[in-house]
Amino acid sequence: MAELNTHYLLRHREVPDIDQIAVYEAHGGYQSLRRALRDFTPEAVLELVKASGLRGRGGAGFPTGMKWSFLPNDGRPRYLVVNSDEAEPGTFKDRELIEHNPHQLIEGMIISSYAIGSHDAYIYCRGEFLRGSEQLARAIREAYAHGYLGDNILDSGFSLHIHLYRGAGAYICGEESALLESLEGKRGQPRLKPPFPAVAGLYGMPTIVNNVETIANVPVLVEKGADWYRSMGTEKSPGIKIMSVSGHVRRPGNYEVPLATPLRTLIEEYAGGVWPGKLKAIIPGGSSVPLLTPDQIDTPLDYESMIAAGSMLGSGGCIVMNDETCMVWAAHRLVKFYRVESCGKCTPCREGTYWMTNILERLESGEGSQGDLEVLLDVADNIGGKCLCPLGDASLGFMVSAIRHFRDEFEAHVREHGCPLGAKRYDPINH
Amino acid sequence: MKPHWRQWVEEIRQQFPQGNSALLPLLHRIQAEEGWLSPETLADVATLLNLPVTTVESVASFYSLFYKRPVGERVVHVCVGLSCALKGADALMHRLEEHLGIRQGQTTPDGKYSLMEAECLAACDLAPVAQVNLRYMGPVPPEEYQRLLGEGEK
Numbered sequence: 001m002a003e004l005n006t007h008y009l010l011r012h013r014e015v016p017d018i019d020q021i022a023v024y025e026a027h028g029g030y031q032s033l034r035r036a037l038r039d040f041t042p043e044a045v046l047e048l049v050k051a052s053g054l055r056g057r058g059g060a061g062f063p064t065g066m067k068w069s070f071l072p073n074d075g076r077p078r079y080l081v082v083n084s085d086e087a088e089p090g091t092f093k094d095r096e097l098i099e100h101n102p103h104q105l106i107e108g109m110i111i112s113s114y115a116i117g118s119h120d121a122y123i124y125c126r127g128e129f130l131r132g133s134e135q136l137a138r139a140i141r142e143a144y145a146h147g148y149l150g151d152n153i154l155d156s157g158f159s160l161h162i163h164l165y166r167g168a169g170a171y172i173c174g175e176e177s178a179l180l181e182s183l184e185g186k187r188g189q190p191r192l193k194p195p196f197p198a199v200a201g202l203y204g205m206p207t208i209v210n211n212v213e214t215i216a217n218v219p220v221l222v223e224k225g226a227d228w229y230r231s232m233g234t235e236k237s238p239g240i241k242i243m244s245v246s247g248h249v250r251r252p253g254n255y256e257v258p259l260a261t262p263l264r265t266l267i268e269e270y271a272g273g274v275w276p277g278k279l280k281a282i283i284p285g286g287s288s289v290p291l292l293t294p295d296q297i298d299t300p301l302d303y304e305s306m307i308a309a310g311s312m313l314g315s316g317g318c319i320v321m322n323d324e325t326c327m328v329w330a331a332h333r334l335v336k337f338y339r340v341e342s343c344g345k346c347t348p349c350r351e352g353t354y355w356m357t358n359i360l361e362r363l364e365s366g367e368g369s370q371g372d373l374e375v376l377l378d379v380a381d382n383i384g385g386k387c388l389c390p391l392g393d394a395s396l397g398f399m400v401s402a403i404r405h406f407r408d409e410f411e412a413h414v415r416e417h418g419c420p421l422g423a424k425r426y427d428p429i430n431h
Numbered sequence: 432m433k434p435h436w437r438q439w440v441e442e443i444r445q446q447f448p449q450g451n452s453a454l455l456p457l458l459h460r461i462q463a464e465e466g467w468l469s470p471e472t473l474a475d476v477a478t479l480l481n482l483p484v485t486t487v488e489s490v491a492s493f494y495s496l497f498y499k500r501p502v503g504e505r506v507v508h509v510c511v512g513l514s515c516a517l518k519g520a521d522a523l524m525h526r527l528e529e530h531l532g533i534r535q536g537q538t539t540p541d542g543k544y545s546l547m548e549a550e551c552l553a554a555c556d557l558a559p560v561a562q563v564n565l566r567y568m569g570p571v572p573p574e575e576y577q578r579l580l581g582e583g584e585k
Contacts, residue, residue, distance in 0.1 A: 089512040089551040127459075127496045128508075128552055130565035163446050166459055169495030171550065185451025187493040203449050246514035246555030253556045287513060287551075317555070319514055333513045337550050343493075 008220045009213065009242055010256050012100035019135060021142040024103040030148055032219035036111045037156040040222070045115035049218065051226035053238040057093075058083055058174070058211030059286060059315040061237075061303045068116050070198035071206045079207045080113045080121040081183065081197075082215055084136075085167055085174040087126060089287035089337060090317030093242040093254050094212035098125070098132040101216070102139035106162065108218035110148060113160045116208055120161050124179050127168040136164050171341035175389045176209040178343065189345045190389035213242055233259030237302035241316055245271040248322040260300040267297065267320060277322035281405070285314025287334050288394030290401030310401070326421040327406040328413050331399040332360035338395030349392030352383040356399065363410065366418030373403060373410055432475040436461065440479050453480060454490055458497055467498040503538045503545040507579050508562040512551030518558040522573035524548070530576065544580065 007013050017023045024030070036045055050065030071078055082105065086094040097105060105123075113121045125133045140162050143149045151159040165183055172178045173188040180202050182188035201207020217239065221229055230238040237259045243266055246252045250272030257266060263284060267274065281291045284301070289312040292299065299309045306313040321330060339353035356379050362368050380400055383392040403410055412420045439460055443453045457476060462468055468476075468491055477484040491497045509515075509524045524535060527546055531539055538545040554560045557569030561579050571578055 086553045087551055088553075090514055090555055092553045092555050095553045126553070127494070128549070128562065128565060131567070165447070165452070166455065167494070168455055168459065168497050170493065182455070183452060184449075185454035185490065187490055244555065246558060247517045252514075252558065283513075319517075319555070321517065325517065330513060333511075333516050337512065340550055 007256050008224075008240060009097065009104070009216050010101065010254060011104065018101055019099075019103070019139065021103060021139070021146060025146075028223070029103055030107055030146075032222035033107050033110050033148060034154060036114060036222050037154055037158060042115045042117060045111060045222070048221055048226055049112075049115065052221050052229040053226075053236070054214065054217055054221065054229070055237065055303065056211055057213035057217075057241065057316070059088065059288070059312075061313060064210065064214055067198065067210075068112075068208055070196070071116060071208065072199060074206075077120070077205050078116055078118045079202045079205055080109060080116060080118040081176075081179065081202060081207055081209045082109060082121070082123045082212055083174060083176065083179055083209055084123055084125040084129065084132070084212045085171075085179060086129075086212070086315075087171040087174055087341075088315045088317055089334065090244060090246055090283060090319040091286050091315040092244045092246075093316060095129060095132055096254050097212055097216055097242075098129065099135050102132075102135045103143070104216045104219055105136075105212055106139055106143050107148070108215035109162060110143075110153065110160055111218050111222060112208075112210070112215055114158050118208075119159050120163065122163045122165055122183060122202070124165050124167060124173065124183055126173075127166050133164060133166055140164060170343070171337075172343045172389070172391060175391065178389065179209060180207065187343070189343045190391075192388055234300075234302050234304065236304055237313075241301065241313070243270075243301065243316045243318055245318045245320065247320040248274055248277065248325070249320050250275040257301065260302040260305070262297075263292070263299050263301055263318075264297045266301060266318065271320070274320060274322055277324050279320065280323045280325055281321045281327065281330075281402075283311075283317070283319040283321075283398060285312045286317035287319070287337065288312075288390070288397050289314045290397045291405065293405055312397075324421060326364070326419050327402045327409050328360060328364050329419065329421075331402045332357065332364050334398045335360055335395055338391060342391060342395075346387040346389075346392065348383045348386045349395070352379050352392060353395050355379055356395070360399070363413045364419055366413070366416075368414040370414060372414065373407070377403065432478070433464075436475070436479060451480070451482065451486070451490075454482070454487065455494075458491060462497060467501045501538065501542070503543050505543060505581060506545045506547065506564055508547045508549035508552065508565075509535070509579075510549045510552040510554070510558070510560045510562075512549075512555070514551075514555035515558040515560055518570065519573050520559040523559050523561070523571060523576055526573050526576040527579065530580070 012018045054064045055061045109121050167173050170188045173182045177191035178188040197207040242256050255270040279294045303313050336357045339357045342349045344350045380396045443456045447453050473487045477487040535548045560569030
């Protein structure tokens with residue numbers, strides 16, 4: 001069992017300067033790559049990842065080994081694409097990984113590419129991550145200079161080139177098909193699926209898109225094995241996860257925890273507890289997921305328990321809100337995010353997020369009317385499941401759950417012609 | 432069009448020979464030099480990559496970090512995501528707007544500062560956080576807004 005402050009992903013917490021290749025190597029870095037190329041066939045690496053039960057850490061939680069096994073055996077070139085377009089409100093784990101421990105990602109990419117038979121791998125790095133992309137660029141140069149990238153890596157006969165690509169400011173590019181469009185030099189708008197990227201992805205070729213944290217797990221799996229990984233978490237949610245905690249807590253930050261750690265432990269022990277005030281609501285897995293109420297704080301942080309509690313583990317972005325936080329204000333803030341970031345391709349999302357934002361703004365500023373709640377829920381009903389990608393659905397998670405759990409508070413905004421909590425809302429358009 | 436842009440195209444195409452993948456890297460590189468992407472620049476890029484001008488304009492207009500208007504020497508992005516808002520991001524934005532005499536999305540007449548809203552900068556542990564020319568600064572409590580303006584720095 002991993003203990004508090006034991007790190008396999010956030011290793012820079014214990015090892016300063018691990019972003020430098022010499023330090024990374026001195027602490028066992030690239031040994032997993034050597035071992036994989038020497039002792040494992042590509043199929044054996046795939047079996048290891050499958051056996052570990054590792055699931056995608058970007059939000060969807062899809063089993064990584066299963067995803068890899070969807071690649072068709074048809075002789076076409078295959079690509080690994082790492083999704084470093086982290087922008088889900090409340091989530092900041094990938095930024096820390098690429099800024100402070102970039103070699104672990106690169107080592108994971110080489111091993112993963114070996115497993116799936118890819119000779120060109122890409123990192124799609126969020127445009128705002130200037131420092132992160134500089135760190136990655138430098139780490140890639142170092143890896144080439146040390147013979148871990150390029151042709152015939154460590155005399156194994158395996159060759160890989162990594163290409164670093166910067167986004168330019170668009171949350172939607174975290175959606176894998178939009179990411180591929182952007183990587184092809186287009187507007188980052190999602191594609192109709194199927195075909196899924198594993199069949200027709202980058203440049204029409206079979207492509208695996210994995211999150212930064214997912215791939216950073218791979219060297220650890222090779223070193224420690226699937227049984228070790230499965231000794232943590234649950235049967236369906238094994239291993240470790242980085243949880244990003246922010247909002248009203250004493251110590252906001254990233255915390256690496258065994259899956260199935262109680263949410264209470266994360267908030268009270270790791271993050272130092274709710275501060276200031278008392279707990280009102282928790283978004284456990286990034287802005288797209290429904291909220292949890294204080295009576296649910298003992299829910300274990302694993303994929304199944306979170307779904308059973310009515311929410312999702314998602315990206316692990318845990319936003320804590322205290323009893324002075326207005327739920328209408330918070331819903332407005334989150335829905336507005338999706339309005340701004342909607343790519344505009346699908347009408348329900350483009351128009352729906354616009355109107356939901358307007359109605360929530362009206363409620364918060366005391367101009368709401370009877371019936372607004374029903375209109376909100378009706379609009380939500382017309383977005384859910386009716387778009388090409390999950391962004392529209394994501395805009396509903398918090399709002400719909402907030403109306404369900406805090407309906408009185410929403411109605412009070414209408415009845416009292418304003419926010420009973422006296423929240424001050426910043427509005428750049430009307431202030 | 433500057434002569435070395437052709438050289439840049441060659442370099443970028445070595446990394447990204449397929450599709451239109453050279454487009455975003457080229458726009459990034461030119462904007463880093465020019466400060467923004469004027470209509471003339473976008474037309475030059477279209478020529479360099481042998482793409483329709485409308486394609487280049489369409490792509491450039493999709494991404495918030497490609498500036499289609501001139502921006503200030505210091506571009507200040509204030510994160511207004513929920514986690515930062517819980518920690519006073521709105522008050523921080525107000526202070527900056529009052530001090531600079533502009534609203535978010537605008538540039539001061541002297542061309543020194545641009546002030547922009549950012550939607551979650553993925554640095555909620557540093558809330559309220561901001562970026563100055565894409566470099567993180569945080570936490571920046573509202574009363575310390577002047578740190579973002581670099582006033583007094585020489």
